Amino acid sequence: MTAAGSSQVVTRAGERSRIVASFGVFGLSNQQRGWILEALDSTAWDWFIDCDGCTRVSEVYWPTKYFPPCLRHDFDCARGDGGWDGSGRFYELQRAYGVSIWRSSLRACAVTVAWYVGGNLLVRIRRGRRAHRRQWAGS
DSSP states (O other): OOOOOOOBBBOOOHHHHEHHHHHEEOOOHHHHHHHHHHHOOOSSHHHHHOOOHHHHOOOTTTTSOOOHHHHHHHHHHHTTTSHHHHHHHHHHHHHTTTHHHHHHHHHHHHHHHHHHHHHHHHHHHHHHHHHHHHHHHHO
16 A cells, blocks of 8 residues: 555554654543554454545545544444544544644534434445455455
8 A cells, every 4th residue: 555645655564653653743642542542453443454534535744544533433433433422532533633623523523414314324335345345455
């Protein structure tokens, strides 16, 4: 896998290291760090394959699709927890990573509406895509 607009190869270890290093750069609280580490360390999904980076829309200054707030929100949705709690974490993590209050609010509202309007359908679609990606990655 390569970073957007780059020929640099993105590895699981390298990206995890970048994410963990970002905790200090952005001054994340222990709770916020824990939310992201839970997503990275969970055996319930493969973050490197399953994360789609907020439906492939990430922050301009983050060089890959693994923008930590989006990674955590993808994890919440994969577990079926994309409702109010997941949206609250998504909002708080975006703010911690320097996203403006207006953009964070708009994005958190949008994912909340999407979750409650089509959440079950979206989870099924994403699980199908993840199964396909895992199959492709294993070959």
